[in-house]
Amino acid sequence: MKKIIFSCMFMVLLAINDLSAQIKKYDLVVYGGTASGVMAGYAAAKEGLKVAILTQNKHVGGLTTSGLGNVDKGMDQTIGGYTLDFFKRVGKKYGSDKPAYSLTPLVAEQTFLEMIKESGAEVFYDARLVEKTGVVLKGKKIEKLMLENGQIFSAKVFVDATYEGDLMAWAKVPYIVGRESKAKYNEPQAGRGLRGYKPIKLNSADLNDIKNIAKEFPLDYIFAAVIPQGEGDNKTQAYTFRLTLTAKEGNKVPFKKPSSYNPLRYKSLLKKILREKIVSFDKVCTIYPLPDEKTDINHLDLDNASHQYPDGSYLQRDYIWQYHKDYTEGYLYFVANDPEVPEALRKDAQRYGLAKDEFVDNENWPYLLYTREGRRMLGSYVMVQQDAWENAKKDDVIGMGSYFLDSHEVQKTVTPDNYLISEGGMFYTSYKPYQIPYRSLTSKIEDCENLYVTICMSASHVIYGSLRMEPVFMINGHAVGVAAALTVKNNVPVQKINVKQLQSKLVEQKQIFDVPLDPDTYILxxxxxxxxxxxxxxxxxxxxxxxxxxxxxxxxxxxxxxxxxxxxxxxxxxxxxxxxxxxxxxxxxxxxxxxxxxxxxxxxxxxxxxxxxxxxxxxxxxxxxxxxxxxxxxxxxxxxxxxxxxxxxxxxxxxxxxxxxxxx
CATH class of the missing domain: 2.60.120.260 (Galactose-binding domain-like)
Structure with a gap:
């Protein structure tokens, strides 16, 4: 019996040792191969850390390499450090000595890969967390990550650089989805608000069309009473795809009709086209010119369909991704082919197609849905609207933001009395360049001691309208990469590092903390x-x-x-x-x-x-x-x-x- 027990114990020890040998150990694990994640990994590796970047698909760069080629940057002067270095590297690829804020996905990804290789950080592809249970905690620290492919990663410090915030959420760090009420932080733009929208009284024909659309496409409309002005909800602003198109013959793929196509879905678009006598493609979407005869298109938003995405299961997100793709493909096909669309507009739209040399392993379609807003951490400091105006200076500044506070529409609601109400856009918000505090990238110490969050950072819905830009996420990534090195070196919680040391290092690396303001620009x-x-x-x-x-x-x-x-x-x-x-x-x-x-x-x-x-x-x-x-x-x-x-x-x-x- 003793021999049997000893043998069993020996086998258990062997299994434990074997499991231990399978764990990949790093100083820093970055979950999310976004532009922010790449910057975090790059910065930390240059500081001497052993770094793993886990990307959830087969590519790095996030939205910067997934169609968002017209960079929403705000003021050039607020972009410095490794972020500016990236845009300068891209510029050189286009033959310029200046930073390029207009770029194609191919060139952007090439540049990120070069930076990763140069730093020595390692990238792991198709590296997705086991849903909900993939984050293993030990006390108030993340101990390891369990991936769907069976890989296990441990580290001293972790970064959540995803658009959704799964690592943060599954580490049990508090967060919010949606909009705060105006009363929560006393933000003038917070909560539900029409802000220039006017309710539309639906006639019986239009109401019937909407009901028929909703039967086939259930996320297109909400049928409910609207919440009062200024109240919060759990709804996010509209998502879209940022498509890379071209009119260059030989490199374009014609718009195709999705299997779910129904022209009734675009009837309101047709009414707009006929009412405004639109005859050019750039009037039904926004077209930004890119190098190599390509374009980035925007504003094919789909209200309502994003609301379940941030907290949704992997299966739900896949459904929402496909739902948006079907809508967008149908939209383009409709404009280019529907016989009721004016011929001049159809011909103009037919000049364009998907760029054949972009996203070649994904049928020329962007890898990522433009997730304009996912979860948002409730961290050590919650940034709010006032931080972009009267409270713009921070003692623990690690970078700057300078884009206007921009929220797309949140919802289209059909009320019980048959009004169609669209709302959620922020058409006016005073703002100026502002400092981003280190505390907005860390959780409270009682929640987690070894996690940074660079995209789903600690911020209200209103201020996130400015923060949610790729250069800001990259600036955040740079900062936490350097901060992680201080955390590891001093063996302290992320909340306890010497911020002055961090700031000194970032200044050496040409991160921007302040810009002079033209007094004639910001007049009070x-x-x-x-x-x-x-x-x-x-x-x-x-x-x-x-x-x-x-x-x-x-x-x-x-x-x-x-x-x-x-x-x-x-x-x-x-x-x-x-x-x-x-x-x-x-x-x-x-x-x-x-x-x-x-x-x-x-x-x-x-x-x-x-x-x-x-x-x-x-x-x-x-x-x-x-x-x-x-x-x-x-x-x-x-x-x-x-x-x-x-x-x-x-x-x-x-x-x-x-x-x-x-x-x-």
Whole structure:
């Protein structure tokens, strides 16, 4: 009996030793072969760590190598360090000494692979966690990762560099999916809000069409009562695919009809095409030119279909990926082939096709769905809207963000009283370049001691509208790669490293922590005397586009709006205010002069003597560089007056920004 027991124990010990031998041991394991993950692995390996990068498919680079070729970068000046180095390397491949922020997937992936090889980091492909149970914890630390292919990885430090945040979630780190309420962090843009959208009353025919579409495509519409303005929910902004197209003969694959194709699904698109008399492909999607005669296309968004993705199972995500692909393929096929689409538009769309030399192992289709927003960690510091304006400086800064706060539509809802409501976009949010704190990339110490999160970072939905850009994720990756080396060297939790040491190292590596701000770009109301009403406080009627280009200055707060002139008024900004005292006030308007502006922009001023019409030549710079006087008028205290900037007229673009009232 003793011999049998001893023999069994010996076999168990052998099995344990064999299992131990199979575990791949590293200083740092990066889960997610995204651009952020590559930067984290590259930076850590250059600091001397033994690094493994686990990518969930057969490619590295994430969305940067999956169609997002027109880089959403914000201000060039905020991009430095290894991130800038990457874009410079890409530029050299195109024969330029300047960084390239317009790039093709092929060249982007080649560049990432070269950097990985140079650093000595190892890449493991098709390396996906065992669903839900693949993260093994020991106390408040991640001990190892179990993969579906049977591989096991252990490390001293881990990085979640995925768009979904699976490692973080399965390590039991708290997180959120969706939108916070306005009350949660006191963010002006938080929660549900129409923000320029108007409910559409559906007639019986349109309602019937929608119901028929929903039977076949259940994620296209939500049938429910809408939640109140400012309330939160668990819904994410719309996803899409960023396709790499070309019009180059010999390198294009024609748009094909998906097996699920139903032209009824695109009836609202057809109505828009016919109503607006659209005859060019670039009016039904956004086309960004790329090198090598290719394009990146955007804004084929599918509202509602993304909501279950972040917390969804692998099977659910596969379904949502295919659902988006079918929609997008059908959209392109419809525009290029449906007989009800104007012939000129069909012919223009037929000039394009999928680039034959891109995504060659995936039928020329991007590997990744553009997951604009997944889970978001509730970490050591939650970034919020105010961090991109009045609270932009951080003691533990590790990099910068500078893109405007951008959320695409979140949902299309059909209400019980038959209104179609689209909402979720953030069409106006004041912002300026801001610092990203180290604490937003770490969990609370009581939740996990050896994890960094670079994409599903600790942030609210509102600020994530700016943070969710590839250069920011790469900057975060660079920072945590260097931080991981300090963590390993000093054998401390990630929350306990010497941040000053980290910052010193990052500065040596040319990471950017601050940029000088042009005072004429970020103008605040308190800079001037008088009462100021900005355009975001006005009621918008008709079609206006936001202008936030930092070269188009000056403007009040975060931007201004433009509308094309029309012989009859089709767009207007309505301002309403009450003056503090009875008397005469000089009224001014702020606008950015340009040769494409209206020579006679019509502004109607409600005054004590009735409406006064004033015309402004917006091709000429305002008298003092900021404000153009509209005249002196009388107003009474306590009376509410209305003012209108109209697009009625001919010849150019009308700019709507702030109005100012100065008592004489």
């Amino acid at each position: 109301k308190d800079r001037f005397t008088g009462l100021i009403v900005d355009d975001f406080e006005a009621e918008k009627i008709g079609k206006w586009t936001w202008a936030r280009n930092q070269r188009l200055v000056p403007f009040m707060l975060g931007g201004f709006q433009l509308a094309e002139q029309s012989p009859t008024e089709t767009a207007a900004h309505l301002y309403q205010t009450t003056l503090p005292k009875t008397g005469s006030y000089e009224v001014f308007t702020m606008y950015v002069a340009s040769k494409d502006r209206a020579k006679k922009a019509k502004i109607i001023l409600g005054t004590e003597e009735g409406d006064k019409v004033v015309y402004v030549d917006m091709t000429k710079k305002p008298a003092d560089g900021y404000w153009e006087s509209l005249g002196v008028f009388n107003f009474k205290q306590g009376t509410s007056y209305r003012f209108k900037i109209s697009n009625e007229g001919e010849g150019g673009l009308v700019a709507a920004d702030a109005l100012r009232f100065v008592m004489k």
